[in-house]
Amino acid sequence: MKQYLDLEDIKDLDNLIQKAITLKNNPFHHQELGRNKTIGLLFFNSSLRTRLSTQKAAQNLGMNVMTLDLKTDSWQLEFEEGSIMDTTKAEHIKEAAAVISQYVDIIALRAFPTLIDKEQDQKETILKSFQKYASVPVVNMESATAHPLQALTDAITITEHSIVKRPKVVLSWAPHPKALPHAVPNSFAKVMQMMDVDFSITHPKGYELNPEITQNTPIIYNQEEAIENADFIYAKNWSSYTDYGKILSTDQRWMINLEKLNNAKFMHCLPVRRNVIVDDSVLDSDQSLVIQQANNRTYAAQAVLKELLENL
Ligand code: CP
Helix, strand or coil, X not given: CCCECCHHHCCCHHHHHHHHHHHHHCCCCCCCCCCCCXXXXXXXXXXXXXXXXXXXXXXXCCCEEEEEEHHHHCCCEECCCCCCCCCCCCEEHHHHHHHHHHHCCEEEEECCCCCCXXXXXXXXXXHHHHHHHCCCCEEECCCCCCXXXXXXXHHHHHHHHCCCCCCEEEEEEXXXXXXXXCHHHHHHHHHHHCCCCEEEEECCCCCCCCHHHHCCCCEECCHHHHHCCCCEEEEECCCXXXXXXXXXXXXXXXXXXXXXXXXXXXXXXXXXXXXXXXXXXXXXXXCECHHHHHHHHHHHHHHHXXXXXXXX
């Protein structure tokens, strides 16, 4: 692996899942691999899990870690080619990416969408600019349209907890008071399409994800019908993709409760709003996998970093 910008960078998903599970059983086995190597974690946006789990993954591999919060602790970056930089942006990505590449061996980056300018968000300007101007591998820690470390985590978690050969997995939209990005549902849909699962998506009309991502995945507008006999229910809010970034509904009837969960396992990437997305009774039950999912963030990141280190 030369970079991890999206799930297409994975050559063999099953193999990578098994490697992550092996690392989970023996996390310090490859401490020499990362010795004298450094990862730079660059955040344009907040994080709890991604920041700590990626740091832990790197440390498990013997790496040094440097973290920079670009929103608060660094110069504002200019990404436009040929820009006359006479306003607030003090440093161009060309210099910034080249300079950071001299300090670190891998750059990992988080940059959320605007949810205002669809065309701009779809271009993935920040992620792609780092890829273009950095001379070291780049890892996506959630960009405008994708969260491939979360998706790999989710694939690992479903693999670990499946008790049938081909589980039924349903991605259900759930209500939320703020407009949220499409990165997690996009990447979850993509990774489920790469696995041998019975996968469908349920959401209110108007919440269709990018059709280039959902492709032939069944979309069922009736949640009750969609989740019947599900083995895994993955709840997530996202804003409208068509009416870009808008909240079209906050209908609480879409919240997941124990009755809807039935015999299924509950999944969510976290952070989650209790009693808005999902009822307390679900999160506090043995059927919730959210904590195990968050734990797997470390081993997903570790499997990816190990592949990158082996190719430096
Ligand atoms: N799931 C996830 O990416 O969590 P953080 O936003 O806390 O990193």
